[in-house]
Amino acid sequence: MSVHLAALDHGVMDPAPVRYAIRIHGHLGATVLSAFPALVPQHHGADTVLTGLLDRSALYGVLAEVEALGLDLVEIRQLTPQRRSPESGDSRSP
């Protein structure tokens, strides 16, 4: 709770958003899709794949919606290559 508060108070941000693909069983209709305005839907067979740029808290928000709407989650995949590129200048690495 305290971490949560501090984060809000001091505007600490998540790392940069990453592209995710979230596969859900069944075709989502307009009503359910309106719960995921930041994601682009595409039908793959009997599934729907939602893609979009999400930071960590947005991702958990999406997962909470999936849970709340009783959707059948099949897979979550990160599409962007990992952030550990040499030019990121991560000085903490040994």
Add this chain to the structure above:
Amino acid sequence: LTVDRAKPRLISRGDLLAALDRAAARKVTIISAPAGSGKTSLLRTWADRPEQPHRLAFMQVQRDQRDAQQFWLALLGAVRQASAPPGRAEPPAATPNFNGRAMVDRVLSELAGQRGGLILVIDDLHELISPDALAQLTRLLTNLPGDVHAVLATRRDLPLHLQQLRLAGELAEIRAADLRFTERETRELLDASGVTLSDAGAALLHRRTEGWAAGLRLAAISLAGHRDPERFVAEFSGSDRTVAEYLIAEMLERQPDDVKDLLLRTSLLDRVNGELADLLTGRPGSEPILLALEDANAFVVSLDAGRTWFRYHHLFADLLRLELRRALPEEVPVLHRRAAGWFIRHGQVADAIQHTQAAGDWADAARLLADHSFSLTMDGQAQTVRALLLAFPPGAPADDPELALIRAGLSLARGRLDEAAAHLAVAESHAETTPPDRQRRLRVAIASLKLSLATRRGQLASVTEQAKFLDSPVTGQSDEDIALDNDLRVLALMNLGTVEGSLALADAERHLREGAVLARENGRPYLEARCLAQLAFASRVRPFATTRRRCREAIALAERHGWGSEPMIAPALITLAANLVWTGEFDEGERWLDRTERAVQTDTGPDIRLLVHIVSGMLQAGRGRRHEALREFSAAEHLGSQLADSHALASQVTGWLLATQARVGLPGEARAYLAALDDEQANSGEVGNARAVISLTEGNPAEALAAVTAVQDGTAPVIGYVTLVETHLLAGLALRELGDQRGANQAAERALGLAEPDRLVLPFVMTEGSGELLAALPRHETAHAALLTDILDVVRGSSLAAKDQQPSPPAEELSGAELRVLRYLPTNLSRPEIASELSVSVNTVNTHVRNIYAKLQARDRSSAVQRARELRLLSAGPTR
């Protein structure tokens, strides 16, 4: 209505009920499965079946519950309701200063008091979004009394740490796969809902829904009124859409327009009644629709026995909300505004603020929250206030001075003083731009919080002057404004009086009394008890009888509301403990001290912990445990040094610390510390006494006598007369060692004379050697023989029994002359000797003695003395 014709019932799922019965024999059962799996339905059929052998305490966690206290109050309420006769359960009282640990203890003790066992059922536990509450719940679950069991239902596995129970085989789980409908159950559900469907159709439906309870129920509702059920199932099977969305769309489509409209528009409420639904739909007649929907088992459930409030199944409501936003986007803020208006008219402020925020009316929401945050906090919803505060978006309203003020209050309540100061600074810097009608309110609130912050930091001297304007009452406002402001004013008076009390300023008692009266008028027992607790503390300079009465009054009020061990009552608890220790009633004093320690467990403020160490030190010293006393006084000295300004008892603590060091054989350390003191401390009477103690232990009575001279003649400032009692005793000890027995006796008699009004015992016990000093005092030379006897008892190691148990009062009050005679009865003086002491005739003394016996219903001198001691009539000072 279409739904009216459909009558699907909850079918009795025998195998599942038996599984739950088996599970419930373990200590804890967790039903963990996704939305719509039929958890609630299972719990309801299980609980409501006629042959249910167990007593159940049933609760459903409120949607998005972030307030640990609200959760626990609901849980305790459910436990009480299960055990009390119908309608007689006393709802537990909320407190602004929630102590989760104490709450769990309370629930455990009420559960332990249950006879015949109980099963605690908590549904929708995943809605509890409070790590604290979950941790507390873990403690409850792992400590359930023997015949109490728990059944929890949740959408997802929760961080409850129940490994112990699992290892002990006391944890049972029912998961999604167990809840899935079998084909046979699907058939039964369809039959019970009056649906005619072929076996092939039923099997197809079962496959398509994968036995998912919500899907089957939704399908049953649509199928019940359908002309061609087989075709419905075939089309549903052929569709790739998700089950819930498909079926809800189907169901909605089949509803008449007014039902559909009602469902959509009211979906944004967490709970709904007929009146609210009428307001949101703009049409009358909503209540019969809600009743019909519940009868049709269409995901609408009534919340009360009278069936006036309803809520929608969460999954159903979530889908309806999405549909509402899609179909009528421009209506959404309007509906929230209407709902907010209804809630504010019905005094449900938290709901009103939530809907105002949802409407996007941030400025209005900020003002509402500012106006009510204090009342909400008083009503035990501090965490709700915090959650509402966090719901504001970053930006303009976040800089709102009134919101900054609420943030400051919350930080302060959690002991985050720097954070509170920062928020206060934001509030102050924006105060100029606040509209004039809210200026005064804002300034009062700022001043009040500053005082409170200063108290917690021990930074007192600077703030009282600035806050003097709090003294003047507010006028010329509406009743509601005055009520709001009165709460604020009580808080201001309380904070002002508290600071003044710590500084021993005379205005403290007036302000606190005024605050208590106003709090009572406002119907705020919590504030009243807090004012009274501070008043008790501030009256420590009064006769002990007055102080004790005030302590007990404050404690009694707090106890009536279940706050007897809360931090807020600690000032009264510690004052009472100190008072009892001063008079040698150590055992009783220790009991109150223990209770104070329990009460301040959650409190991080140094102010009250400082007092706890001082009184512990006094108690240890009184019992002759010097090393323990030294530890306590050192801890008090250390805490005192962390306060910004020196506190009222600083020289007392230092004095006792040094004296105790000398007594345990460390006069060198004491000397070194003495040399480092600033002038103000060094010249105080308390430190003067300590000097004398050091000199005496060093075998230098002449130097000791010199050290106390300035205290005796009044040149050295003292905290109170109690210091002087010690001073005279030390002078007596020094004189005796110097061979002046007569002077020593006189000094002892002076100490007794000072101690008599309050019957102080502690200074004699703490001042080692005073036992011999008093024992040497000829009985006929003292007017304080009764007190002397008490003191010698304690010096020899006994604790005086608590005397303020209020024995029955005398038949008639004794006159002043009779009281004067009475006080000679414990001495060895004969009646003629008493007569000559009082310069009256022997006859007069005889008359008084006769009257005393009659009024005290005593037969002889010793029983009169005994009775007088019980009634505390032997003290010479005013007793009130």
